[in-house]
Amino acid sequence: MIIRNAKFVVSLDRLTSFPGQGLPEIAMAGKSNVGKSSLINSLTRNSRLARTSAEPGKTRLINFYAVNGEMLLVDLPGYGFAKASKQEKQKWGNMIEGYLENSRNLRHVLQLVDVRHEPTSDDQMMVEYLRHYEIPFTVVATKCDKISKAARGRSIPVICRKLAVQPWEIIPYSSEDGTGRDKLLSFLEQTALGKPAENP
Ligand SMILES: Nc1nc2c(ncn2[C@@H]2O[C@H](COP(=O)(O)OP(=O)(O)OP(=O)(O)O)[C@@H](O)[C@H]2O)c(=O)[nH]1
Ligand SMILES: [Mg+2]
DSSP states (O other): OOOOOEEEEEEESSOOOOTTBTBOEEEEEEBTTSSHHHHHHHHHTOTTSSOOOSSSOOOOSEEEEEETTTEEEEEOOOBOOTTSOHHHHHHHHHHHHHHHHHOSSEEEEEEEEETTSOOOHHHHHHHHHHHHTTOOEEEEEEOGGGSOHHHHHHHHHHHHHHHTOOGGGOEEOOTTTOTTHHHHHHHHHHHHHOOOOOOO
16 A cells, blocks of 8 residues: 555544544554554654654544545554553543444554563453454554564564464564565555555
């Protein structure tokens, strides 16, 4: 898929109707700081589209971005941010769940985990939640530029074990060097838009 344009649509604290609603949605889920907003920027090649930060807890609302006017990328707040107050954590949790349960156009969730770290109990809960609600998801292992290929080879099986997924179901990704970008784009094109895979 060639991204011709990507633009911010709306920021919501709970799902209400908005212009552009009805397009297929792909949502980013994962811990704070795992790279959800960066992934949207790298996919769209627009480093200023979604706000990112080295500090966890940057995205605090549900942000929708339209791609080519034909699908929406949905940036969710992260979970597991230790420094957030109990109230904030509750609020973000409700926001994430409210969206996932109520969106009629959600086609797929990209469940992001940092390739360098063992998935947390929050990650496991999230994946169980997605399975429970039968929301299709794919695990994306982020920040692959930060470790060697050999180290990646060792960490993928750990992620598989913790999240009960198969190695070939995981997409290794880097927002820094573009690893996985083409693969993810063609996957999204098939998943969100139902277009057949391009010939390699
Ligand atoms: N080296 C490297 N750094 C990354 C990558 N993806 C994200 N980062 C960095 O990780 C930090 C967090 O990225 P964000 O995209 O803001 O993370 P997030 O998941 O949106 O975080 P919240 O909004 O807090 O939930 C930033 O400093 C990014 O530059 C990557 O693939 N490689
Ligand atoms: Mg973010």
